[in-house]
Amino acid sequence: MGKKVLKYSLIFCILGLIAYNSVYFKKLSEVKASAAKVFNPAAYARAYLDKQLLPAAGKAPDADQLIAQLKNNPVKAFKADAHGLDIGNTRFFMVKGEGVIINVDESNVYLITPGKQTLKIATEYIFGNALRDAPGIITVNDFTNSMDLNNVSAEVNKLVRNEVLPPFKSKVKKGDSITFSGAFELNQEHINLGNIEIIPVKLAIK
């Protein structure tokens, strides 16, 4: 009789243990919070553009001064104003300025600055990491997955393509005076100032 009680008690305990470990209860609010943690690159890009990128663009160096510095003392210019996430030669600069449009084609507008620099602003190929990396605010380790970091670039570029370019492209013409701010990349080992392509974040026709 005693053995039976012990046997059934043991079986009951084992079954109880299995049942206890098979079923988990979680608060619905916790599950919802966990689902909400999934990274949303579009929302991140929106907040980044409004709260960080545009203020950084407002404080960017003037194009004429920056290019003069890059010509005269590139090492100092890269040290002072360039940022980049990667180990390597590609670095990004924020820049702002003004100028008169001298040409418009399907991919770019070309302008001449008060300092007589000819610059190219992209209006078609809005790709790459210039706007994400140039302010030096975002770091690789802010993201658990590299693809999240990559998607931020894609979404910021999408915002520029959808919001910044259409009103500008529909009106801009040769002879217009414009103001701009944006970012561009340079290879610090092979500096080619003749081929700077600015990815805009703000464009206005005066």
Next chain:
Amino acid sequence: MNRIKIFLLLALLGFAGCKSRTDNHQKKMAIVVSTLNNPWFVFLAQTAAAQAKALGYESKIFDSQNNTAVEAEHFENAIASGYSAILFNPTDANGSVANVLKAKKAGVPVFCMDREVNSPDAATSQILSDSYSGCVDLGKYFVKSTHAKGNYVEILGIVADNNTWARSKGFHSVVDYYPGLKMVAQQSADFDRNKGMEVMESILQAHPDITAVFCGNDAMAMGAYQALSAAGKAKNVTVLGFDGAGDAIQGIKDGKIMATAMQFPKVMAQTAANYADAYFKGKRDFPKKIQVGVEMVTADNINDYIAYGKKD
């Protein structure tokens, strides 16, 4: 009294022995790579071994043969054999996490090279190529050079590897904006040259009218070129690769390949070995992830590059 002196002497020798065992130069590094069936990974592994040697450490290269089970055996052997760090090129972003965690549990730091594991804190540090950005550049170049028109094919690498998708997504983040460019087939060839050739042969039968093929690495690009050449279509189809391998660099010079993206395996391998050395010397605050820039190579700048890097 003499016995006490002898005892003290032996004890001192014992401590000296312990010290020599913890000396940095008695430590050794295991280099575990996904495959040695691709010259790019051979270069990565050999560069890591050379850097370990230059730093004064013994090392051994383990070939995982693109198989996580083989990789798991290598990790077990490396841990059991007393390797003090693992310089690691994972086979599978998810499947390799368990192996890294096993090493972590055993107190062996793991430094990932080129390929990522999907865990924010399993590896001590991950030194990775910025594959996505390299393929954004390739995509842009592709759109410009094709005038955004034509049917193309994409040959993917190993589907379980994050680099495969980083490259694919980087390319598509540009190309998909242009509806005149139509992807008629997308298939994996596991980063393998022979499979690249077979996949291309098979796709050509269904889609003889393609104008371009984008491959996730140079080995597959060379395989695809071989298939196109055999079919008499090499002159009509543009081929893009990724890696900066020797035959692709020569292929660009010869006009066989339109462009590739140069990774810098030397930088990644040397950084991983240097990090392991720093770890042995007490450093612990490593960046969890560090990206190494990738540069596009075309006929316009081919003279600046050699296989696996830049000309000095």
